[in-house]
Amino acid sequence: MIVSHKYRFIFIKTRKTAGTSIEIALSGFCGPEDIITPIAPEDERLRQELGHRGPQNHFKPVREYSRRDWWWRIRGRRRALKYWNHITASAVRKRVGDDVWNTYHKLCVERNPWDKVVSFYHYLRYRDGETRSLEQFIMDGGAGGCSDLDKYLRNGKLEVDHVARYENLDEEIRDFAHRVGLPEVPGLPRAKGAFRKDKRPIEEVFTTPMRDRVAADLAQEIGLFGYTFEDAIRSECNRRKAAGTA
Numbered sequence: 001m002i003v004s005h006k007y008r009f010i011f012i013k014t015r016k017t018a019g020t021s022i023e024i025a026l027s028g029f030c031g032p033e034d035i036i037t038p039i040a041p042e043d044e045r046l047r048q049e050l051g052h053r054g055p056q057n058h059f060k061p062v063r064e065y066s067r068r069d070w071w072w073r074i075r076g077r078r079r080a081l082k083y084w085n086h087i088t089a090s091a092v093r094k095r096v097g098d099d100v101w102n103t104y105h106k107l108c109v110e111r112n113p114w115d116k117v118v119s120f121y122h123y124l125r126y127r128d129g130e131t132r133s134l135e136q137f138i139m140d141g142g143a144g145g146c147s148d149l150d151k152y153l154r155n156g157k158l159e160v161d162h163v164a165r166y167e168n169l170d171e172e173i174r175d176f177a178h179r180v181g182l183p184e185v186p187g188l189p190r191a192k193g194a195f196r197k198d199k200r201p202i203e204e205v206f207t208t209p210m211r212d213r214v215a216a217d218l219a220q221e222i223g224l225f226g227y228t229f230e231d232a233i234r235s236e237c238n239r240r241k242a243a244g245t246a
Helices: 019-027 041-049 067-076 089-096 098-103 113-128 134-139 142-146 166-180 208-217 219-225 229-243
Strands: 002-004 009-011 105-110 162-165
Touching: 002 019, 009 019, 009 089, 019 041, 089 098, 105 166, 113 134, 113 142, 113 166, 113 208, 113 229, 134 142, 134 208, 142 208, 162 166, 166 229, 208 219
Parallel strands: 009 105, 105 162
Antiparallel strands: 002 009
């Protein structure tokens, strides 16, 4: 998550939508007063290699500590966070105040649910040692775990100014850079992109019951953005062509 006072924008990070790559790229435009939340150590090394600013201004000031914050501080010697990587738009709004929230451009990214759940599943295999097959994971309701509606919706209404499409990310980032006045279009480094070992096309991965279960579990995202399974096939095909693996 990033709050740039320098360019007056707020980036809300969703899952499996190139969020880490975007954070790394945008941190290269941040000033000393901007808020940048931490990312994984290997990604922080990449950010450092690029010469970009790392985590800053994300801890809660001591004057704002609650009794619970002090308990954790004394017991675990952990500083209390005011902002974190997957914080919701609603929580950011409370922390930055209406003056900042209402005048800054607020951005997040969403991804086709069928595409997103495959990426989410392979990430869980890497991070948590998920042992179920993709089919069992989906049929057990695992797709619901990758929903990010809570990041950018409140009471069914958008809390951000724009939800960019992962499928058109290069164009979306260009438009965003122009809107907020960045001096150049950010180049997105590749971060967290090597978890998927099953390289079969998405149409070969999904059975009809799997497709239907994702459609049921992530129906709100599908309804909001008009996603279809055919869109996921086209998007993946385009990525393969761009990478030279089609």
